[in-house]
Amino acid sequence: MSSTDAAAPEPARPPVHVPVLLERITELLAPACAADGAVLVDATLGLAGHSLAMLDAHPGLRLVGLDRDPEARAEAARRIEAAGHTDRVTLVPAVFDELPDVLARLGIDEVQGVLFDLGVSSLQLDRPDRGFSYSADAPLDMRMNPEAGRTAAEIVNTYPPKELARVLRVYGEERFASRIAAAIDRERAREPFTSTARLAELVREAIPAATRRTGGHPAKRTFQALRIEVNDELGVLERALPAAVDALAVGGRVVVITFHSLEDRIVKQTLAADAVDRTPPEFPMPVPELGPVLRLLTRGGEAASDEELAANPRAASARVRAAERIRRAA
Numbered sequence: 001m002s003s004t005d006a007a008a009p010e011p012a013r014p015p016v017h018v019p020v021l022l023e024r025i026t027e028l029l030a031p032a033c034a035a036d037g038a039v040l041v042d043a044t045l046g047l048a049g050h051s052l053a054m055l056d057a058h059p060g061l062r063l064v065g066l067d068r069d070p071e072a073r074a075e076a077a078r079r080i081e082a083a084g085h086t087d088r089v090t091l092v093p094a095v096f097d098e099l100p101d102v103l104a105r106l107g108i109d110e111v112q113g114v115l116f117d118l119g120v121s122s123l124q125l126d127r128p129d130r131g132f133s134y135s136a137d138a139p140l141d142m143r144m145n146p147e148a149g150r151t152a153a154e155i156v157n158t159y160p161p162k163e164l165a166r167v168l169r170v171y172g173e174e175r176f177a178s179r180i181a182a183a184i185d186r187e188r189a190r191e192p193f194t195s196t197a198r199l200a201e202l203v204r205e206a207i208p209a210a211t212r213r214t215g216g217h218p219a220k221r222t223f224q225a226l227r228i229e230v231n232d233e234l235g236v237l238e239r240a241l242p243a244a245v246d247a248l249a250v251g252g253r254v255v256v257i258t259f260h261s262l263e264d265r266i267v268k269q270t271l272a273a274d275a276v277d278r279t280p281p282e283f284p285m286p287v288p289e290l291g292p293v294l295r296l297l298t299r300g301g302e303a304a305s306d307e308e309l310a311a312n313p314r315a316a317s318a319r320v321r322a323a324e325r326i327r328r329a330a
């Protein structure tokens with residue numbers, strides 16, 4: 001059947017991909033990545049939106065792209081090939097806290113840029129079968145790498161109620177965490193949870209009726225919390241960020257996009273800790289080896305413009321922070 005046949009179904013097209021804060025990210029990375037042979041690590045390759053923009057802009061740039069999701073790597077590889085950049089790119093299946101091992105295996109001593117665009121990709125969110133979405137029924141999975149680790153169902157069905165409540169309260173900032181955990185505990189005794197829809201419905205029923213109508217879908221915070229726990233997102237970030245700073249050459253830049261306050265706090269504190277002079281105040285002058293390792297490039301967490309928000313509502317909670325390495329470690 002030809003594609004002009006009016007009765008033919010539309011062919012499946014890849015969703016249009018809108019990288020968050022694209023212009024600002026490429027602007028922040030450009031000074032470090034312009035030279036021939038510069039190496040940029042995209043620690044969260046996703047659909048390679050940011051990476052492709054950097055490869056297009058800097059013909060001498062090499063890219064090391066990490067993603068723990070095999071589907072993301074495959075789709076990114078297709079897009080990179082279609083853009084004609086394959087020979088400058090190495091894709092690596094890895095969780096980004098493995099960065100030091102990855103670079104050692106590739107024989108790379110230092111890099112000029114590291115980009116983190118945290119969280120899940122539109123590919124993951126738009127594929128209901130991955131179990132990230134509370135608005136479609138699917139297996140309760142939420143693993144970014146579907147081949148490794150515990151699923152959300154295993155956590156929901158096995159964590160003691162107190163631990164479950166802690167996860168929901170801390171990672172989801174859910175004020176009804178204990179009520180939801182108690183409801184889960186009662187329900188799972190009847191029948192273990194296997195699907196997103198049953199969990200989403202239970203959360204809706206567990207919270208007070210008056211609050212159901214405010215603040216978006218009632219299960220949003222529970223799903224965020226479980227996703228963070230399933231993928232150990234904060235633990236991985238806490239380990240990876242210092243490793244990324246260590247890997248930077250002098251003049252190299254680290255750029256991080258976060259999507260919620262817990263991530264943003266880790267990034268803010270880690271970068272700030274390396275941007276201070278540690279010379280004791282009683283010393284007569286600054287000691288170069290105790291001086292700052294980083295220079296902050298952003299003032300606070302920068303948000304997307306109103307224009308970008310109008311075009312891409314997913315950018316609403318995005319914040320970017322960036323820093324430049326200004327000296328070698330002592």
Ligand SMILES: C[S@@+](CC[C@H](N)C(=O)[O-])C[C@H]1O[C@@H](n2cnc3c(N)ncnc32)[C@H](O)[C@@H]1O
Nearest residue numbers: 019044046047048049050067068095096117121
């Ligand atoms: C927000 S998307 C990145 C989108 C990308 N910047 C683009 O423009 O297409 C995040 C991606 O990073 C991956 N990811 C998240 N955390 C990761 C981690 N700790 N290690 C490796 N990959 C991770 C996810 O699987 C997802 O594909």
